[in-house]
Amino acid sequence: MTPRSKPTTPEAKPALVITRVFDAPRALVWKAWTEPERVARWWGPKDFTAPAIKIDFRVGGKYLYCMHGPAGSPFDKDFWSTGVYEEIVPMQRIVATDSFADALGNVVPASHYGMPGDLPLEFRVTVTFEDDDGRTKLTLTHEGLPAGEQSEGASAGWNQSFDKLAESLR
């Protein structure tokens, strides 16, 4: 990274961007992402189950997901997460907040699940769906939202190229 000549122009590179092309039509990928009974089939890492997936799919609506790790593993418990849909463009784009939660859907800090407690309470996840020659390209961005009072522009979130910045400093 080099100093920019116009450093006051905000960058639009998100904290974390992951792209994957799925060999399935967009309509199906969209359904897999938005219909609870389908989400339950894949939510969580390998060998995890999703005992509860609730989705109120409208702007301002909430979701509440639960994943459960393999029996006997350190993850053999319920991990709840919740969030609010901020934007829905059918078949194209979903923006939602994302937080750890308890079984009632109350937001809890990451330390509730034994993860480092200094994670922000809330993240924002943006997913876009695009056709890619009969397949579907999914792009997910995951940004942290700093606690309100610390942020000069909370609406902008972190929304930055942390990946690259951190890389360049290793």
Added chain:
Amino acid sequence: MPNRLSATFAALADPTRRAILSRLTAGEASVTDLAKPFDLTLPAISKHLKVLQRAGLIERGRRAQWRPCRLNADPLKEVADWTQRYRRFWEQRFDRLDEYLREIQAKEKKPAHPKGKRHGRRKR
């Protein structure tokens, strides 16, 4: 210790501060040096430096007149770790979504299109 990672992220959320950090990767610099590329007053730059200092991202020399700023990359490593952790999370979910999509298409394909190469609804 209040939420250090959040402090790091908040400090990094500003393009001027990121540019300052970038400049400091090239070595220590005085406040005047740091202010040069920006259309900002020295007090404005000093304010940014304070935020960076509080977040532990820079250190300032103690010499009276010339208090050079130095980068401290430790908090950025935490950011990198954070990013890696979430990348893994999502990659694993995507692996399973991929499996699920294959599975369900294989199922739907069998009776309906015994010879078809892929599930019918091709979109462009």
